Structure formats: C-alpha cells, structure tokens
Amino acid sequence: MDAILSPLYTAVSWIIVQFHALYSHVFGADTGWAWGLSIVSLVIVIRVCLIPLFVKQINATRAMQAIQPKMKAIQERYKNDRQRQSEEMMKLYKEAGTNPFSSCLPILVQSPFFISLYQVLNHIAKGQTVGVINSDLLASAQKAHIFGAPLSVKFTDSADKITALGASLTDVRVVTITMIVLMSLSQFITQRQLMTKNVDLTVKTPFMQQQKMLMYVFPVMFAVFGINFPVGVLVYWLTTNVWTMGQQLFVIRRNPTPGSTAWKERQERLRKAGKLSADGTPVKGGLTSLVKGGKAEAAEPEETAPVVRQQPKRQTKAQRQQSPTGRPSTGSTSTGGGTGSGAADAGKADDVKASAAGGKRTGQQGKRTPQPAGQRPKKKS
Numbered sequence: 001m002d003a004i005l006s007p008l009y010t011a012v013s014w015i016i017v018q019f020h021a022l023y024s025h026v027f028g029a030d031t032g033w034a035w036g037l038s039i040v041s042l043v044i045v046i047r048v049c050l051i052p053l054f055v056k057q058i059n060a061t062r063a064m065q066a067i068q069p070k071m072k073a074i075q076e077r078y079k080n081d082r083q084r085q086s087e088e089m090m091k092l093y094k095e096a097g098t099n100p101f102s103s104c105l106p107i108l109v110q111s112p113f114f115i116s117l118y119q120v121l122n123h124i125a126k127g128q129t130v131g132v133i134n135s136d137l138l139a140s141a142q143k144a145h146i147f148g149a150p151l152s153v154k155f156t157d158s159a160d161k162i163t164a165l166g167a168s169l170t171d172v173r174v175v176t177i178t179m180i181v182l183m184s185l186s187q188f189i190t191q192r193q194l195m196t197k198n199v200d201l202t203v204k205t206p207f208m209q210q211q212k213m214l215m216y217v218f219p220v221m222f223a224v225f226g227i228n229f230p231v232g233v234l235v236y237w238l239t240t241n242v243w244t245m246g247q248q249l250f251v252i253r254r255n256p257t258p259g260s261t262a263w264k265e266r267q268e269r270l271r272k273a274g275k276l277s278a279d280g281t282p283v284k285g286g287l288t289s290l291v292k293g294g295k296a297e298a299a300e301p302e303e304t305a306p307v308v309r310q311q312p313k314r315q316t317k318a319q320r321q322q323s324p325t326g327r328p329s330t331g332s333t334s335t336g337g338g339t340g341s342g343a344a345d346a347g348k349a350d351d352v353k354a355s356a357a358g359g360k361r362t363g364q365q366g367k368r369t370p371q372p373a374g375q376r377p378k379k380k381s
Contacts, residue, residue, distance in 0.1 A: 005112065005115065005119065008112055008113065009119060009120055010131040011116070011131075012042065012113060012116040012131065013130060013131025013132045013133050015042050015045060016035075016039065016042055016133075017038075017132055017133065017137060019038035019042065020034055020035060023037050023038060029140050030140045030143045031144060032144040032145045032151065033146075034144070035144040035151055035232070036144070036146050036235055039117070039151075039235045039236050040239045042113075042236070043239040043240055043243065044239075044243070046110060046113055047240070047247075050109060053105045053106050053109060056102060056105060057102065057105055057106055058251060058255075059102075060098045060102030062257055063096045063098035064096075064100065065257070067093075067098075070092055071089065071092065074088045074089060074092065110240075114233075114237075117232070117233060117236055118229065118233050120133070121151060121152050121232040121233055122152075124138060124141045124142060124151070124152045124232075125142075125152030125153065125230060142165060143166070145166075145167060146175065146235070147171065147174075148167055148171030148172075148175065149171050149172045149175035149231050150165040150167050150172075151230065151231050151232035151235070152165070152230050152231070152232060153230060153231060154176070154227070154228060155176040155177070155227040155228070156227055156228060157172070172231075175231060176226070176227065176234065179226070179234040179235070179238055180226035180234065182238055183226060183237055183238050183241055184218075184219035184220075184226075186242055186244075186245050187218045187219050187222055187241050188216075188219045190244055190245045190248050191214060191215035193245075193248055193249065194215075194252075195215055197256070197260060197261050197262040222237075254266075270282075
C-alpha cells in the first residue's frame with residue numbers, strides 16, 4: 001500500500017511542511033501550535049476543494065429522498081425478479097439524474113488523504129522520514145506537543161513510549177479522551193441537525209430510518225476507533241467534523257430541504273423581510289415601496305369599465321303572431337318604416353288597449369241579470 005499511496009504521502013507532507021514554515025515565524029518551529037495548525041490548514045485546503053462535490057452530494061441526497069417512494073414501489077412490484085428490479089432501479093436513477101454513490105463522493109475522495117495523514121504521522125512516531133519530511137523536520141515534529149501530548153502518540157501507547165517523547169501518560173489520556181468526546185459530539189450534532197431540521201417529515205422513507213440510525217452509530221464508531229489514532233489524526237478528524245457541522249448549518253439556513261422544518265422557518269423569515277408573498281411566491285424587488293412614515297403604500301384599485309346589460313326588445317302583437325315559434329325576438333324590427341323601439345312602444349299601447357277592452361267586457365258581463373224567457377232586456381234610457 002505504501003507504494004500505491006506514496007504520491008499522496010508526498011503531497012500531504014508537502015502541504016503540511018509549507019504551512020509549518022509559515023506558522024514557524026509566529027509560534028516557533030518546534031511548537032505543537034505550528035504543527036497542529038498546519039494539520040488544520042491541510043483540512044481547510046481539502047474541504048475547500050471538496051465544495052463542488054459537497055454541492056453534488058446535497059443534490060444527490062435530495063434526489064434520492066424524492067424517489068424513495070418509487071423505489072419502494074419497484075421493489076414491491078418486482079420482488080421476485082431481481083434482474084428486472086435492478087433494471088427498473090437504474091432507469092429510475094437515470095430519470096432522476098442521481099445514483100446512490102453520489103452522496104458518498106466527499107467521503108470517498110477524502111479517505112485517501114486521511115489514510116495518507118495517518119501514515120505520515122505513524123512514520124514520524126517511528127522516527128522514519130516520509131515524503132518531503134527530512135530528518136530535521138522529523139526531529140521538530142517529534143518535539144511538537146499539543147497541551148502536553150505529542151502529535152504522534154495514541155491513547156493505547158505504553159507509558160515508556162510516551163515518556164520517551166517527553167510527555168506524561170496522564171496528559172496524553174486527558175487530551176485524547178477530550179478530543180474523542182468532541183469528535184463524537186460534533187458528529188452527533190451534525191446528524192441531529194440533519195434529522196430534525198433538514199428532512200421532510202411528511203415523507204416517511206427508509207432513508208430517514210438509516211439517517212436516524214447513523215446519528216447514534218457514528219459517535220460510537222468515533223469513540224471506538226479514536227483511541228487507536230495518533231493525536232495529529234484526531235486533530236485532523238476533529239477539524240473535519242467542525243467544518244462539516246458549520247457547513248451543514250449554512251446549508252440548513254440558506255438552502256434547506258423543501259418541506260422540512262428549516263424550510264418553513266426560512267419561508268417565514270422571507271415573508272417578514274417582504275421578499276415572499278403570503279402565497280409563497282417571491283416578491284420582485286424585495287420589500288414593497290414605503291412611503292414616509294414607514295407604512296406601505298396602498299395599491300390603487302384598477303378602474304374597470306361598467307358592464308351594461310342589454311335588455312330584450314318587446315315585440316308587437318302582430319310580430320308575435322307572425323313568428324313561427326311564438327317566441328319574441330330580441331333584435332330590433334322596423335314595421336311600416338318605423339324603428340324597432342317605436343314598434344315596441346306601439347305594441348305596448350295595443351296591449352294596454354286590448355287589456356282595457358277585455359276588462360270592460362268582463363265588467364259588463366258581470367252586471368247582467370237573468371231575464372225571463374221570451375223577453376228582451378230593456379235598454380237603459
């Protein structure tokens with residue numbers, strides 16, 4: 001493995017040496033701060049380079065969350081046909097533009113650097129030169145202590161080995177345990193933020209159960225494996241966890257998962273700032289224009305033209321009799337050279353006269369009295 005990773009040993013050791021030369025002017029060449037900050041700077045360089053992959057990881061993770069119901073349906077539908085199930089899964093991944101390995105890219109890319117740093121510090125602890133670290137730099141690194149603990153020692157190292165490096169067993173135990181606890185705590189906080197703030201709780205998927213399990217598994221893993229890593233590697237790991245926690249906080253606040261608690265909180269902040277309307281659509285130009293006194297200027301109602309309802313035209317009696325259906329026409333009709341409105345008025349007059357005549361006849365009929373047979377009614381004088 002040393003032959004395969006030898007170029008990475010050289011790259012990692014070169015970055016550390018360059019930062020060490022910079023910090024030596026401030027803290028001194030043999031101090032733990034100069035070497036410790038060099039390791040921290042190595043982490044920053046690596047994580048900055050991984051930002052594009054981190055963005056891709058976020059998009060891939062959200063895409064995987066979105067297609068979880070479809071994945072479950074495919075598994076249920078083709079549970080007896082593994083080949084067809086795999087084909088449908090790959091088709092679904094292609095349509096969604098994601099795959100399960102995209103979310104693991106930052107970890108996979110970072111792992112070789114982590115292994116290389118472990119091997120570089122392990123060579124320093126054994127008194128062996130590695131990469132660009134020559135004998136002079138090796139002697140300086142062996143003298144470097146952080147809070148009394150050499151960078152190259154582990155929690156499980158014997159008291160004789162620790163004493164040979166000019167440190168006490170108690171200091172090494174306290175420093176390593178403290179760093180392991182901080183590593184586990186930072187990892188737990190990061191996972192808890194992801195589960196409680198940045199997950200759409202309305203969609204229940206197996207992915208959520210996996211994340212919930214990892215929230216408790218990762219801290220335990222850090223505690224178990226941490227006792228076997230040198231102090232310098234613990235510095236690297238702790239710095240990585242703190243960076244991840246801060247990065248996660250930034251993402252949760254600025255670009256949360258739609259439907260999550262953090263997303264609802266961001267929507268509320270945007271509404272209060274006037275950048276989002278009540279229905280969730282963004283407001284162009286940010287806040288509405290304000291008048292003097294700080295109150296929003298009321299929008300003037302738009303003037304609309306009055307709606308005029310066209311009344312039907314009444315036809316004359318002659319026109320109604322001529323109509324084959326007997327239904328009045330709403331269009332205007334001219335009769336005998338007159339206008340439609342004149343014909344309508346004439347029709348009204350005829351109807352009124354006819355009604356009056358009918359009523360008169362009815363009244364006369366009501367006043368008649370029966371006469372004896374053979375006699376004519378007497379005329380009134």
